[in-house]
Amino acid sequence: MPSWWWLLIEVLVKVVLVLVPLLTVAALLTWDERKQSALMQDRLGPNRANIGPFTLWGLIHPIADTLKLFFKEDIVPDRADKLLHALAPILALAPSLIVYCVIPFGPAVQIPGIGRPIALQVADLDAGLLFIFAISSLAVFGVALAGWASNNKFSLLGALRASAQMFSYEIVLGLAAVGVIVVFGSVRMSELVARQATPLWGGLPSWGILVQPLGFVLFMVAALAELKRSPFDVPEGESEIVAGFWTEYSGMRWGMFYVAEFVEVSVLSGLLVALFFGGYHIPGVDPGWALTGHTVAIPFTSHGLAIAGWGWGLLMMLAFGLKVIVGDVVLQQIRWTFPRFRYDQVMSLGWKMLLPLALLNVLVTGAIVIR
Amino acid sequence: MLLNMGPHHPATHGVLNFVVETDGEVLSRAVPEVGYLHRGIEKIAEKVGYTGFMPYTDRIDYCAAMFPNQGWAMAVERLLGLQVPRRAEYLRVIATELCRIASHFIAVGSMAMDIGAYTPFLFLIRERETFNDLMEYLCGARLTFNYVWIGGVSRDFHPGLDKKICAWLDKLEPIIDEFDRLISFNPIYIDRLVNVAVLSRQDVIGHGLVGPNLRASGVDFDLRRDVPYSVYPELKFKVPVGRGPFGVEGDCYARYYARIEEMRESIQLLRQAIAGLPEGEHRARVPRKIKPPPGECYARIESARGEMSYYLISDGTELPYRVHVRTGSFSAMSIIEHASPGLMIADLVALIASLDVVAPEVDR
Amino acid sequence: MLVPYAGVALMIAVAIALAAVFLLGSIYLGPRAPNPVKSEPWECGTVSVGSVRRRFSVRFYLIALLFVVFDVEIVFLFPWAVLARELGWAGFSAMAVFVAVLGLGLAYVWKRGALEWE
Numbered sequence: 051m052p053s054w055w056w057l058l059i060e061v062l063v064k065v066v067l068v069l070v071p072l073l074t075v076a077a078l079l080t081w082d083e084r085k086q087s088a089l090m091q092d093r094l095g096p097n098r099a100n101i102g103p104f105t106l107w108g109l110i111h112p113i114a115d116t117l118k119l120f121f122k123e124d125i126v127p128d129r130a131d132k133l134l135h136a137l138a139p140i141l142a143l144a145p146s147l148i149v150y151c152v153i154p155f156g157p158a159v160q161i162p163g164i165g166r167p168i169a170l171q172v173a174d175l176d177a178g179l180l181f182i183f184a185i186s187s188l189a190v191f192g193v194a195l196a197g198w199a200s201n202n203k204f205s206l207l208g209a210l211r212a213s214a215q216m217f218s219y220e221i222v223l224g225l226a227a228v229g230v231i232v233v234f235g236s237v238r239m240s241e242l243v244a245r246q247a248t249p250l251w252g253g254l255p256s257w258g259i260l261v262q263p264l265g266f267v268l269f270m271v272a273a274l275a276e277l278k279r280s281p282f283d284v285p286e287g288e289s290e291i292v293a294g295f296w297t298e299y300s301g302m303r304w305g306m307f308y309v310a311e312f313v314e315v316s317v318l319s320g321l322l323v324a325l326f327f328g329g330y331h332i333p334g335v336d337p338g339w340a341l342t343g344h345t346v347a348i349p350f351t352s353h354g355l356a357i358a359g360w361g362w363g364l365l366m367m368l369a370f371g372l373k374v375i376v377g378d379v380v381l382q383q384i385r386w387t388f389p390r391f392r393y394d395q396v397m398s399l400g401w402k403m404l405l406p407l408a409l410l411n412v413l414v415t416g417a418i419v420i421r
Numbered sequence: 422m423l424l425n426m427g428p429h430h431p432a433t434h435g436v437l438n439f440v441v442e443t444d445g446e447v448l449s450r451a452v453p454e455v456g457y458l459h460r461g462i463e464k465i466a467e468k469v470g471y472t473g474f475m476p477y478t479d480r481i482d483y484c485a486a487m488f489p490n491q492g493w494a495m496a497v498e499r500l501l502g503l504q505v506p507r508r509a510e511y512l513r514v515i516a517t518e519l520c521r522i523a524s525h526f527i528a529v530g531s532m533a534m535d536i537g538a539y540t541p542f543l544f545l546i547r548e549r550e551t552f553n554d555l556m557e558y559l560c561g562a563r564l565t566f567n568y569v570w571i572g573g574v575s576r577d578f579h580p581g582l583d584k585k586i587c588a589w590l591d592k593l594e595p596i597i598d599e600f601d602r603l604i605s606f607n608p609i610y611i612d613r614l615v616n617v618a619v620l621s622r623q624d625v626i627g628h629g630l631v632g633p634n635l636r637a638s639g640v641d642f643d644l645r646r647d648v649p650y651s652v653y654p655e656l657k658f659k660v661p662v663g664r665g666p667f668g669v670e671g672d673c674y675a676r677y678y679a680r681i682e683e684m685r686e687s688i689q690l691l692r693q694a695i696a697g698l699p700e701g702e703h704r705a706r707v708p709r710k711i712k713p714p715p716g717e718c719y720a721r722i723e724s725a726r727g728e729m730s731y732y733l734i735s736d737g738t739e740l741p742y743r744v745h746v747r748t749g750s751f752s753a754m755s756i757i758e759h760a761s762p763g764l765m766i767a768d769l770v771a772l773i774a775s776l777d778v779v780a781p782e783v784d785r
Numbered sequence: 786m787l788v789p790y791a792g793v794a795l796m797i798a799v800a801i802a803l804a805a806v807f808l809l810g811s812i813y814l815g816p817r818a819p820n821p822v823k824s825e826p827w828e829c830g831t832v833s834v835g836s837v838r839r840r841f842s843v844r845f846y847l848i849a850l851l852f853v854v855f856d857v858e859i860v861f862l863f864p865w866a867v868l869a870r871e872l873g874w875a876g877f878s879a880m881a882v883f884v885a886v887l888g889l890g891l892a893y894v895w896k897r898g899a900l901e902w903e
Contacts, residue, residue: 061792065799091543124815128824140804147803151796173792180863181793201837202826203424207766210445210845217852224859231866280537281609289432289535290767297827302811306804389610390537392767393446394902397848401900405855405891409884412862416869416877422839429830438831445842446902765902 064172068150071371076312077112079378083312084111086379087386119305127201127298134199139299139306142192145185146313152178153320154240155370156330157337159363167341170330170367171240178239179227182321183220186276189314190216193278193285193295196307200298208294211393212278212285218400219275219282222268225408229265229415230258230325243329247337255333258326264411266326268404273318274384275400277311281388284396319377323370327377330370340366428457432535432770435780439757439773443766451761451769453754459784466744471497471711472571474744479565481746482782485524487517488724489746490569495650496720496731497571500713508701509573510652514694516559516568517722518687519586522593523552524725525680532677532774533604536613541604548596551589558582571711573704583695590688597684605681606666614677615668618760618772625671628759629752632727633679634776636662638671644723655697658690673768673775680777712739726750726777750782847899858887 081096085108088095096108104110126135156170175181190213197209231237234245250256259266275282286294296307323329331337336344340363345354357365391399422445427438436457442450462481466474478489491513498505530545553563558579560568568575604610620630625638635642643660645653664670665678715737721730727749736742753776761769826833865872865880894900 057791058795061795064792065796068796069799069803087540091540092547093543120810120814122811122815123817124811125819125823127826128821129826136808140801140808143804143807144797144800147800148793148796151793172796173789175789175793200826203422203828203833203837206837206841207424207445210841214845214848217848217856221852221855221859224856225862228859228862228866231863232869235867235870237863237867283537284767287537287767289537289770292431292827292829301815302807305811306807309807386540388538389533389604389607389613390767391609392613392765394765395609395612397902398900401851401891402895406888409888409891412866413881413884416866416880419869420873420877422837422841423834425829425831425834427829438829444840445845447842 060168061172064170065151067170068155068172069147072147072150072313072316073309075316075375075378076309077116078109079312079315079382080115080308081109081112082379083382083385084108086382090383090386116305119302122301124301124303125298129201130298131199131201134195135298136303138192138196138199139303139310140192141195142189143306143310143313145188145192146310146317149182149185149317150320152181152239153317153324154243154329155320156363156367157244157340159340160342160359161363162358162360169240170363174238174240176238179231179237179242182239183224183227186317187216187220189276189310192307192310196299197295200295202298204291204293204297205295207291208285208297211291212295215278215282215285215393215396215400216276218397219272219404222272222400222404222408223276225405225412226265226268226272227325229262229408229411230269232412232415232419233258233261239324243324243331244337246328247331255328255331257328257331262326262411262415264407265415266322268408268411269325270322271404272400273321274381275396277314277318279311279315279381280385281391282396283390284393287390315378315381316374319374319381320370322377323373327373330366332366332369335362335366337366426451426769427454432773433780434531437754437773437778437780437783439769441766441769446765448761448764448766448769451757451764453757455751455754455783457784458780460781462785463744463746466741468740470739471713471741474741475570476565476567479567480781481748481785482524482724482726482729482750482779483564484527484779485517485520485725486565487520487568488722488729490566491517491651492720492722492724492729492731492746494569494571495722496718496733497711497713499718499720500716500733500735501571501711503572503705503707505573505705506702507652507699508577509703509705511694511698512574512578512703513569514651514653514656515586515691515698516566516574518691518694519552519555521687521725522684523549525684526552528680528725528774528777529600529677532771532777533610535770535774536610538604538607538610541600544600544603548593555582555586555589558585570704570707572707573702575704577703578698583698586691587695590691594685594688597681601681605678611667611674613767614674614771614775615672617673617768618764618775619669620671620756620760622671624756624759628756630727630756630776631749631752632723632725633683634676634749634753635727636660637664637675637679639663644721644728648721650720650722652694656690656693658686661686673771676775676777710739712737724749726753726779726782746785748782748785750776750778750780753778754783844902851894851899854890855887858883 085095096111099110099114151172152175154171158167158169160167193212194209197205234242236242246257248256278285340359343358345356347354422443424441426441427433428436438454440452462477465477478493479486481489526545526549530542533541557563560566620638622638625635641662661679661682664675668674713735717734719732721728730747732745734742
């Protein structure tokens, strides 16, 4: 078989390795959103869907919900633009999935039987971070088209709010990332992650959050606004404009927006982990071990535990997954804690507070790095 | 753009309709439309008689059903010239003040919900559950009580209920403080409410606003103190007036915080009333057939939403000739059109929530 | 050079295919019973008055316009950010001037009230 054939198989395996956990986590997040909010609000949360005698703490609900959404009537309003109405959910869901292809979920790893090291990343683009910005900004089209095509006043208001908000915070998002790029000197995602392994002082790894604390806060806030999640959920602010751009959607078309929202939560969490929390790094573990294998001493004994390269790779993949899930849970916690901003407050926070701060952050970071 | 907010809108909590004129965010006008929940309760009174009307009054304000009960009982007693036993008056005060707290739970909780924080709402709903249990002990019902009867109350205290109420009150005070920390002092929440929809004294008096809405704008008027009824003159309580810890007089935050303060005052009132509960009958001797002499009377009480008054004309038969109920929510609706120009859509939601409009009370 | 883009292309293909499967599944699996009332645009249970596609606040365009201006200028920051160390103080001072101009533009927009929402 020619070598490009192998390459295709390798990429395909990695795509599956990204998408399957991503969608699974998105489904689990719909459960977690309900269960975690129930925990915060002294309720029980979902616990009714069952297979025979098993309810599994409500874990069957995501499956039941998916099936239900597929078998619900797919209502398209008469005066809606049929084509755009169908296109919008695709444009909302697809970009959020695509973004994950440049986020490294593990180090380069040596797998027995394959001669060369395998990078645990679907596509190691030289302009990775820029690619993320480019693709994630496509999501605004899905939202804007959904609101426009529905021919509903609430949808239109939601779409207007969403587009203005996402535009405004994209600038802050980009500027906050500039700080990180200055520190690590690359826009290639694999290098951005790899350079966070170099020790700072006192044995601390130079994770993004330690070298760019302000950048982290800016990035986090801007990304929350990009996600349109509480406290920035004005585009779908229930008590104001009912459901915003979702108003005229039903069945799985609505479900796609819903899934996209939770996929985006994981994407944001993955981005935060990759840029600010050392990606797949485990403190004290050298990413190079995934290539060579390494023997760790077991404390209080003279024995050592030999773990092969693929073992370390797996371990670091798990570390990445765990970090992402912790990030997801934190983001959910934020969602259920804060009240909602008013629309003009969202705007003035972005333009009058975060944007000047982000510009300042770029300059200060530059000055410190060059010194 | 002409936008209908309501009748099936998440922010209207019931069926209200606001026809909103907007350019996208800022309102040029919001016109409230009433009548979606009109059940002709006043007309029903002319058909079912004095005693029979009591359960219907529950439905005037289902968030705090004790107040319309008491207002109706007072109007009829006044017409009959009936003296209510002191124990019954105390029991009425206890029942209505409990209701005031529970009603303010809904008011401030649903306000937090309208601003986008769902957790505080459920936080207070949990406490309201305990209140419902207490009410079940008191009168057997959880929502529409029919507890206050003409001439007294339907039944005496369940043994040990006073201890149960006191235990709940002890728990409640820290919970209100905790609620303050949870949401009232949240910076986003403060930003959303402070300086929003400021109503001046002229505005609120001119539109006939009552209760906490009136007092939040700096008008020091409380029926319990200024036009005393029942046994309120024997009890000590403060009337919170003016601005809250943030913002200015008459803004949404002042109206919101007035209710929080009122809950605290009601707790004090309840403690005094339970401590001072006299022995005696819980109901006066009332003729089986209530036939007031011809005449008219006006009874006003301070409900959770402000002044609620009954105007009653009797023609000497067993059926009232005419009954009119005046409620706080109705006049509160009237100010929305005046206050709305220049607000944003989100502010309108805050304004409606801060006025504590309860749909059945508007339309009756 | 172009090899990594194979992954991107595959990912795009798979993502769009997945979204399309969701959409088509919903269209073919769900029942279909349209009626005139159901097909009306939803407006809180009342009949919608007037058209949806008409003028709305100019503020939204202003924000979009500002976005284009600022976003394009931020693109210029990326090349410098990658090479900040190599370019040293010379690069930094050039960029500081650029950022200062950007900040000045922001201050102007702010002063003119384009960021207010009244």
